[in-house]
Amino acid sequence: MKILSFAGALRAGSISKQLVQEAGRALLERHGIVADYADLKDYPFPVYDTDIEQNIGIPDSILQLALRVRDANALIIASPEYNGGISSVLKTLVDWLSRVKPSPLAGKFLLLLSASPSGSGGVLGLWHTRVPFEACGVHVFPHMVAVPRAQTAFGQDGQLSDEKSQKKVNEIIDAFVAHVAAHHPIHLPKKEASLANQP
Amino acid sequence: MKILSFAGALRAGSISKQLVQEAGRALLERHGIVADYADLKDYPFPVYDTDIEQNIGIPDSILQLALRVRDANALIIASPEYNGGISSVLKTLVDWLSRVKPSPLAGKFLLLLSASPSGSGGVLGLWHTRVPFEACGVHVFPHMVAVPRAQTAFGQDGQLSDEKSQKKVNEIIDAFVAHVAAHHPIHLPKKEASLANQP
Amino acid sequence: MKILSFAGALRAGSISKQLVQEAGRALLERHGIVADYADLKDYPFPVYDTDIEQNIGIPDSILQLALRVRDANALIIASPEYNGGISSVLKTLVDWLSRVKPSPLAGKFLLLLSASPSGSGGVLGLWHTRVPFEACGVHVFPHMVAVPRAQTAFGQDGQLSDEKSQKKVNEIIDAFVAHVAAHHPIHLPKKEASLANQP
Amino acid sequence: MKILSFAGALRAGSISKQLVQEAGRALLERHGIVADYADLKDYPFPVYDTDIEQNIGIPDSILQLALRVRDANALIIASPEYNGGISSVLKTLVDWLSRVKPSPLAGKFLLLLSASPSGSGGVLGLWHTRVPFEACGVHVFPHMVAVPRAQTAFGQDGQLSDEKSQKKVNEIIDAFVAHVAAHHPIHLPKKEASLANQP
Numbered sequence: 195m196k197i198l199s200f201a202g203a204l205r206a207g208s209i210s211k212q213l214v215q216e217a218g219r220a221l222l223e224r225h226g227i228v229a230d231y232a233d234l235k236d237y238p239f240p241v242y243d244t245d246i247e248q249n250i251g252i253p254d255s256i257l258q259l260a261l262r263v264r265d266a267n268a269l270i271i272a273s274p275e276y277n278g279g280i281s282s283v284l285k286t287l288v289d290w291l292s293r294v295k296p297s298p299l300a301g302k303f304l305l306l307l308s309a310s311p312s313g314s315g316g317v318l319g320l321w322h323t324r325v326p327f328e329a330c331g332v333h334v335f336p337h338m339v340a341v342p343r344a345q346t347a348f349g350q351d352g353q354l355s356d357e358k359s360q361k362k363v364n365e366i367i368d369a370f371v372a373h374v375a376a377h378h379p380i381h382l383p384k385k386e387a388s389l390a391n392q393p
Numbered sequence: 394m395k396i397l398s399f400a401g402a403l404r405a406g407s408i409s410k411q412l413v414q415e416a417g418r419a420l421l422e423r424h425g426i427v428a429d430y431a432d433l434k435d436y437p438f439p440v441y442d443t444d445i446e447q448n449i450g451i452p453d454s455i456l457q458l459a460l461r462v463r464d465a466n467a468l469i470i471a472s473p474e475y476n477g478g479i480s481s482v483l484k485t486l487v488d489w490l491s492r493v494k495p496s497p498l499a500g501k502f503l504l505l506l507s508a509s510p511s512g513s514g515g516v517l518g519l520w521h522t523r524v525p526f527e528a529c530g531v532h533v534f535p536h537m538v539a540v541p542r543a544q545t546a547f548g549q550d551g552q553l554s555d556e557k558s559q560k561k562v563n564e565i566i567d568a569f570v571a572h573v574a575a576h577h578p579i580h581l582p583k584k585e586a587s588l589a590n591q592p
Numbered sequence: 593m594k595i596l597s598f599a600g601a602l603r604a605g606s607i608s609k610q611l612v613q614e615a616g617r618a619l620l621e622r623h624g625i626v627a628d629y630a631d632l633k634d635y636p637f638p639v640y641d642t643d644i645e646q647n648i649g650i651p652d653s654i655l656q657l658a659l660r661v662r663d664a665n666a667l668i669i670a671s672p673e674y675n676g677g678i679s680s681v682l683k684t685l686v687d688w689l690s691r692v693k694p695s696p697l698a699g700k701f702l703l704l705l706s707a708s709p710s711g712s713g714g715v716l717g718l719w720h721t722r723v724p725f726e727a728c729g730v731h732v733f734p735h736m737v738a739v740p741r742a743q744t745a746f747g748q749d750g751q752l753s754d755e756k757s758q759k760k761v762n763e764i765i766d767a768f769v770a771h772v773a774a775h776h777p778i779h780l781p782k783k784e785a786s787l788a789n790q791p
Numbered sequence: 792m793k794i795l796s797f798a799g800a801l802r803a804g805s806i807s808k809q810l811v812q813e814a815g816r817a818l819l820e821r822h823g824i825v826a827d828y829a830d831l832k833d834y835p836f837p838v839y840d841t842d843i844e845q846n847i848g849i850p851d852s853i854l855q856l857a858l859r860v861r862d863a864n865a866l867i868i869a870s871p872e873y874n875g876g877i878s879s880v881l882k883t884l885v886d887w888l889s890r891v892k893p894s895p896l897a898g899k900f901l902l903l904l905s906a907s908p909s910g911s912g913g914v915l916g917l918w919h920t921r922v923p924f925e926a927c928g929v930h931v932f933p934h935m936v937a938v939p940r941a942q943t944a945f946g947q948d949g950q951l952s953d954e955k956s957q958k959k960v961n962e963i964i965d966a967f968v969a970h971v972a973a974h975h976p977i978h979l980p981k982k983e984a985s986l987a988n989q990p
Binding site: 203204205208239240241242243244245276277278279280281282283285286288289292322325326328329330353 | 801802803804805836837839840841842873874875876877878879880882883885886889919922923925926927956
């Protein structure tokens with residue numbers, strides 16, 4: 195099972211990057227899976243602009259990310275809530291990726307995580323984050339984990355130290371891996387891709 | 394593969410009931426699957442009220458529907474858009490079903506369809522309809538079909554006569570059946586159920 | 593200024609009923625406004641069913657509530673989050689009210705509150721609750737208050753004892769009253785009603 | 792009344808730019824209001840990145856737009872639906888603007904429009920577009936207009952030629968102007984700004 199993981203934030207040391215690393219640790223320790231981790235900072239892309247796409251083309255950074263997405267069975271993304279909604283970084287990425295044909299996202303499985311200083315842990319943002327991925331044909335796992343009060347949940351070493359949150363991350367990783375592992379597509383990818391490419 | 398199908402509307406002759414029958418025809422003709430069709434009119438339940446639940450108990454109609462849900466691998470629901478959101482009938486059903494323990498919905502696959510006289514076909518309602526099911530641990534299929542201008546898309550015999558819409562229904566039924574068929578859970582149900590029962 | 597207040601829950605002693613009473617206290621003490629409080633338990637209505645509407649008519653309870661809505665400038669509703677979305681009780685009410693012509697809801701101002709035992713206070717449900725009201729032409733106030741950890745935020749007397757939450761309720765009531773008071777419509781109601789009645 | 796108008800898309804000749812110009816024509820012809828039109832292409836900004844904000848500062852383009860927003864009573868934005876959600880351009884703008892203190896958006900009125908080749912006219916995107924603005928304290932007008940089948944609704948001169956859509960734009964502009972004109976705030980701005988600045 196190949197899993198691509200990244201954070202929907204750019205800042206070095208963002209809580210979302212720490213959380214997705216935590217998911218990576220759980221994948222390795224509990225399932226022996228080495229996630230393919232990408233830092234979006236290494237793939238700079240501009241705000242989506244159809245003029246850029248038509249005159250210059252889809253940015254190379256997006257094409258490279260599309261290859262890493264295509265190469266994976268599943269994605270794990272930890273992403274912040276910005277103004278009650280999806281991170282603009284992540285929405286920009288999805289809007290660019292959706293211009294690559296055939297769709298690299300269609301038919302993939304996705305697990306969403308968040309962490310924030312608030313009491314809700316950014317869960318509101320996660321619900322909005324589901325939508326563009328689902329519109330691109332992604333099977334977004336129904337369960338999600340939002341770590342609240344992140345400034346105390348993570349230790350100074352950047353690792354999740356709150357036991358309750360650790361347990362939730364472990365449990366959701368187990369359930370997600372089991373779900374993806376249970377899936378043995380035969381005729382599926384072609385069908386799904388064709389649905390996703392419909393206007 | 395056992396599929397339970399029903400409409401998120403009560404009215405006899407509702408377009409949603411016609412559409413879910415259309416899905417049933419596609420299941421039978423294309424995949425030899427006889428869907429277990431339920432008419433919510435045969436399962437009358439009151440508006441959700443915690444007092445009823447605590448003093449009288451969960452209504453028998455809900456317990457019977459819960460059994461039919463539990464017995465299925467997957468659900469197909471056609472549901473109208475009411476005031477830009479989920480049908481209140483369907484939300485009431487989900488709120489009642491979510492009180493049955495263990496959760497009958499957790500881990501099920503769900504395909505959502507809609508039809509409406511409008512140009513959008515009720516797709517806005519479908520996006521809101523996803524949420525409570527996903528909150529209950531349901532794997533809602535990312536692709537959905539919303540049939541626009543339903544008054545002309547369906548013939549006087551109540552069958553879908555618009556060819557473009559028929560083709561879309563056929564394709565999504567094929568993709569959904571392939572997706573559910575590809576899934577062979579081993580350890581999953583227990584994990585998922587435990588996630589779904591967390592507060 | 594006439595304000596109608598109610599909870600989107602039926603249970604006697606529900607936290608939402610306590611919270612909306614708290615809003616009533618703030619309205620009275622800070623602005624001298626006596627809210628018109630309605631308990632939905634006194635207005636029993638069935639699950640929405642077009643057959644009932646066409647064969648029997650809109651229930652009297654709904655028509656009576658429609659009169660109270662029409663008589664108010666603004667509404668204050670405290671409502672629980674059920675399965676990540678709007679309370680089915682409240683959605684059922686909106687679906688019934690939307691069948692009354694001309695629309696009693698169009699052009700009204702609405703403040704939404706919630707309280708829940710969770711860390712998010714039910715804020716996710718509030719965001720879904722906005723939608724059907726906005727679809728009916730209601731001006732939903734952008735700010736909302738979601739009281740987290742409600743079992744400790746409210747004292748045994750049913751009053752909000754958590755100071756931080758009290759302060760938030762007071763501030764939002766002040767801002768909402770100021771906003772509604774600042775509005776002096778001249779040509780508006782007719783225009784808005786006609787927009788709301790469009791398909 | 793000062794109204795700032797712009798499109799949530801960058802492409803020269805985008806349908807959203809044509810639609811917002813149409814709104815400008817209606818404002819001028821029907822109400823004598825000259826909207827302050829901004830083209831986001833003239834205000835280039837990068838994808839939101841906290842590192843940029845902390846090391847370099849909020850981009851000048853954003854600060855200039857913030858001034859134009861602050862100077863207006865109301866905004867009119869036509870914005871496309873990308874992947875079932877908000878345009879990433881517009882979400883990026885909101886995320887940057889939300890970092891300017893005090894909030895330029897809090898307390899403003901906003902009318903949302905869209906146009907798309909689809910039968911739904913992009914109305915799904917508009918509903919997601921409301922959220923981050925509302926989270927920033929914006930009073931988003933409940934009514935919206937989504938122009939379907941935009942390729943035929945607009946003539947070759949870039950003007951809206953479909954009569955039904957023209958009528959809808961005229962009516963919503965009338966209703967929005969009446970609503971904003973009816974608002975005479977006294978104590979409001981300070982209160983609302985303080986609410987918007989709360990975490």
